[in-house]
Amino acid sequence: MEFDYVLIGAGSAGNVIARRLLDAGKRIAVLEAGDYDINPNIPPLYNLGMLWHSEQDWDYYTTEQAGCAGRRIHLPRGKVMGGSHALNATIWVRGDRWDYTNWEKSGCPGWGWDDVLPFYKTIENFDGGSSKTHGGSGLLDVVQDFARNPIQEDMLAGAQEIGIAFNEDYNSGSVEGVSRMQLNVRDGKRFNTWHAYLKPVAEHPNLTLLTGAHVRRLLIADGHVTGVEFDHKGSRQMIQAGETILSAGAINTPEILLRSGIGPAAELRDAGIQAVHDLPGVGKNLQDHLLSPVIFTTKAKPVPMGDVAPAEVHFFAKSHPDLPVADTQPIFFSVPMYSQDYAQGEMTGPDNAFSMLGGLVRPQSRGEITLSGPGEQNPLLIDLGALSEQADVDALVASVRQCREIGRTQALAGWEPEEIYPGPGISDDELEQYVRESVVTYHHQVGTCKMGVDALSVVDPGTFRVHGLSGVRIADASIMPLIPTGNTNAPSVMIGERLAHVLVGS
Numbered sequence: 001m002e003f004d005y006v007l008i009g010a011g012s013a014g015n016v017i018a019r020r021l022l023d024a025g026k027r028i029a030v031l032e033a034g035d036y037d038i039n040p041n042i043p044p045l046y047n048l049g050m051l052w053h054s055e056q057d058w059d060y061y062t063t064e065q066a067g068c069a070g071r072r073i074h075l076p077r078g079k080v081m082g083g084s085h086a087l088n089a090t091i092w093v094r095g096d097r098w099d100y101t102n103w104e105k106s107g108c109p110g111w112g113w114d115d116v117l118p119f120y121k122t123i124e125n126f127d128g129g130s131s132k133t134h135g136g137s138g139l140l141d142v143v144q145d146f147a148r149n150p151i152q153e154d155m156l157a158g159a160q161e162i163g164i165a166f167n168e169d170y171n172s173g174s175v176e177g178v179s180r181m182q183l184n185v186r187d188g189k190r191f192n193t194w195h196a197y198l199k200p201v202a203e204h205p206n207l208t209l210l211t212g213a214h215v216r217r218l219l220i221a222d223g224h225v226t227g228v229e230f231d232h233k234g235s236r237q238m239i240q241a242g243e244t245i246l247s248a249g250a251i252n253t254p255e256i257l258l259r260s261g262i263g264p265a266a267e268l269r270d271a272g273i274q275a276v277h278d279l280p281g282v283g284k285n286l287q288d289h290l291l292s293p294v295i296f297t298t299k300a301k302p303v304p305m306g307d308v309a310p311a312e313v314h315f316f317a318k319s320h321p322d323l324p325v326a327d328t329q330p331i332f333f334s335v336p337m338y339s340q341d342y343a344q345g346e347m348t349g350p351d352n353a354f355s356m357l358g359g360l361v362r363p364q365s366r367g368e369i370t371l372s373g374p375g376e377q378n379p380l381l382i383d384l385g386a387l388s389e390q391a392d393v394d395a396l397v398a399s400v401r402q403c404r405e406i407g408r409t410q411a412l413a414g415w416e417p418e419e420i421y422p423g424p425g426i427s428d429d430e431l432e433q434y435v436r437e438s439v440v441t442y443h444h445q446v447g448t449c450k451m452g453v454d455a456l457s458v459v460d461p462g463t464f465r466v467h468g469l470s471g472v473r474i475a476d477a478s479i480m481p482l483i484p485t486g487n488t489n490a491p492s493v494m495i496g497e498r499l500a501h502v503l504v505g506s
């Protein structure tokens with residue numbers, strides 16, 4: 001056999017795994033559906049919105065979301081070397097200690113905070129240096145010392161003015177409070193796991209890297225996965241390997257399994273696909289974070305563009321005090337973040353504006369990914385179940401209300417802000433409808449092949465093997481059993497390091 005491993009997807013997790021396998025002398029094939037990251041809008045973070053609907057975006061849409069005024073919500077995902085880490089805002093957030101305690105409790109022993117912390121430290125090249133909580137000599141830059149935009153500093157002060165405590169380091173185990181973000185940037189430009197891990201060894205003799213290689217299904221014989229079938233340069237091809245690793249992300253990893261006949265047998269039959277392995281949890285347990293915008297224009301002076309990033313400050317807060325951990329994470333942008341596909345018609349306004357987006361990060365709603373038919377031309381059905389639980393609506397409304405309040409603080413008064421969305425016509429008591437009509441994804445889909453041991457679990461938490469099959473493992477955002485309290489890139493990278501450790505003891 002030519003390859004020890006074939007790895008599908010060169011995204012946040014995939015690049016890490018590929019690098020560690022090469023360092024350990026393994027022969028690997030990496031198949032990435034997208035191309036190299038030559039789009040000039042990838043490096044400058046300010047241009048990330050220009051990547052939406054581009055060739056580097058899988059450009060998914062949800063089904064009509066009943067909880068969101070029947071809207072279909074755009075879900076950008078990276079289809080390029082670097083994966084969604086090539087499209088994201090590079091905000092580095094591990095989540096709260098509480099998240100990992102809950103992963104353990106949900107049937108994932110060995111995934112507590114103290115277990116994952118060493119992996120985060122291994123990953124990080126933190127500009128604050130190494131410490132009890134941070135790594136200073138890893139491959140991935142985590143930067144807190146960059147030129148800050150004065151309007152972001154005033155939003156930071158405004159949050160403190162309404163009683164949100166300052167948290168010097170939200171990555172130290174407790175997220176709660178308002179913080180300056182830590183980013184994956186180098187020289188002020190995006191720096192992702194492709195740049196940090198795989199690109200430096202892209203000429204390695206043990207690496208076969210195919211871009212534009214779209215994996216269609218797994219090859220399976222008697223419960224053993226022997227490789228994959230994929231499209232490349234206009235023809236259908238196969239690769240066999242000792243093991244297959246799926247790192248295609250929370251949408252495409254379950255898609256590949258489902259199209260291979262691995263999933264809920266009855267649903268597969270209904271979609272016209274012969275089930276080869278009945279695994280009820282594939283595509284289930286879909287979780288995402290949500291945002292709803294509060295946007296202000298300024299009368300006193302124009303909003304300056306920052307040097308590095310459009311988003312620099314966020315805070316974590318409980319929507320009511322008896323919660324064990326923050327359930328909201330508003331995020332501040334130095335640009336107007338007009339909602340896509342706003343129910344009232346296109347959301348427009350002046351370019352001179354800043355945004356504070358209410359954010360829901362502990363959703364109770366769950367969604368699912370299913371197939372609409374047997375053929376590759378039959379699209380995926382992605383149902384986020386967004387805002388299907390009233391508790392989620394209430395938390396998001398509370399978060400939007402807080403953002404409006406910050407807009408009225410003394411700290412921001414010097415800008416003379418005027419709220420344009422939701423706008424003066426909408427009182428705090430009328431926010432529910434606005435939230436349902438304006439909500440967008442926070443881009444954090446996870447959980448569709450969750451680790452664990454219950455009936456809906458897909459992946460073994462110790463070995464990353466797919467339950468009931470040999471020769472195949474999964475390591476990406478799809479295996480998270482519960483969505484973390486915060487952005488999901490750092491946990492995805494950590495998952496990549498952990499699988500590498502299992503395979504080659506990095």
Ligand SMILES: Cc1cc2nc3c(=O)[nH]c(=O)nc-3n(C[C@H](O)[C@H](O)[C@H](O)COP(=O)(O)OP(=O)(O)OC[C@H]3O[C@@H](n4cnc5c(N)ncnc54)[C@H](O)[C@@H]3O)c2cc1C
Nearest residue numbers: 009011012013033083084088089090091215252477487489
């Ligand atoms: C617009 C946007 C902004 C975000 N902002 C942030 C942020 O600031 N901070 C944060 O923490 N998180 C952010 N996220 C989320 C974060 O980027 C993801 O959680 C993380 O990248 C997931 O990593 P992954 O390895 O699971 O998947 P990905 O990084 O998406 O990698 C999957 C890879 O697999 C490839 N692939 C998929 N299907 C196939 C196939 N069939 N054949 C071959 N290859 C395939 C894809 O093209 C992709 O390269 C954002 C995401 C987006 C889209």
